[in-house]
Amino acid sequence: MSFTLRSVKVPPNSVSLDEARHRVFDFFRAACRSIPTVMDIYNLNDVVAPSHLRSVVAAEIRKHASVTNPKVIDMLLFKAMEELNNITEHAKQRHHIIGQYVVGREGLMQDTGAKDQGASNFLKDFYKTNYF
Amino acid sequence: MAAITGASSISFHSRLHQNLALSRANGLKPVSLSGYGRSSLSFGLQQRSARLRISCAAKPETVDKVCQIVRKQLALPDDSAVSGESKFSALGADSLDTVEIVMGLEEEFGISVEEESAQSIATVQDAADLIEKLIEKNKA
Helix, strand or coil: CCCCCCCCCCCCCCCCHHHHHHHHHHHHHHHHHCHHHHHHHCCCCCCCCHHHHHHHHHHHHHHCCCCCCHHHHHHHHHHHHHHHHHHHCCCCCHHHHHHHHHCCCCCCCCCCCHHHCCCCHHHHHHHHCCCC | CHHHHHHHHHHHCCHHHHHHHHHHHCCCCCCCCCCCCCCCCCCHHHHHHHHHCCCCCCCHHHHHHHHHHHHHHHCCCCCCCCCCCCECCCCCCCHHHHHHHHHHHHHHHCCCCCHHHHHCCCEHHHHHHHHHHHHHHHHC
16 A cells, blocks of 8 residues: 655746646646546446546636636645545545545435426526526 | 649649649548539538648548537537637637547547647647547557
């Protein structure tokens, strides 16, 4: 059980916003390229498609899209790299991955039975998300 | 030699045949035409790429697959105009979307795109050309 210390060496801070952008895209590419490995490790092949995981990663990146300070971006990237390393070295377990990255905002609630029958389509969309 | 026959045929035949000769001289897969006189066929993508970029043009199926992936990624309705020449930024994709589309294409076609080449992708046609080039390189 050797936890590989891949990201212990912290690279120097990005000089400009542009360099930070490049690092973000490099991280995104590394994450996307490790998705097949992750799906293999945690047996997610029947649960989720790689494109869904890609869009989840992109959504996480977009959550901080308005940050302009390169140092803050570096810090976020450091945490993201750490998370990615944890996942790829199997330091997490399947239910962590499913709960954090596969399941959507409505959680594990799958029952759309008697309670929501009267609701209109508009209301259903409204409960799901702001943008529809 | 093919160029010479191409040159001699240019003076006699219509623009369509000229394009065909051009594409043959460049080793492209020629689209099969049966003797058309002066009618203009709408091979929009093939013709335009043969005229503008003498590098290898992409097959229509590749471009179609790319368009489909782009549509799914940007959640565009099925009847929106996504053609070879549409730029990603015009379709409403920001840079992260572009990278994501490239990664989707990597997965779909089983290729691996270099960083520098990925920077130069601006339109759907660019992406399709790059994909074709990488598939050729992999097969070789």
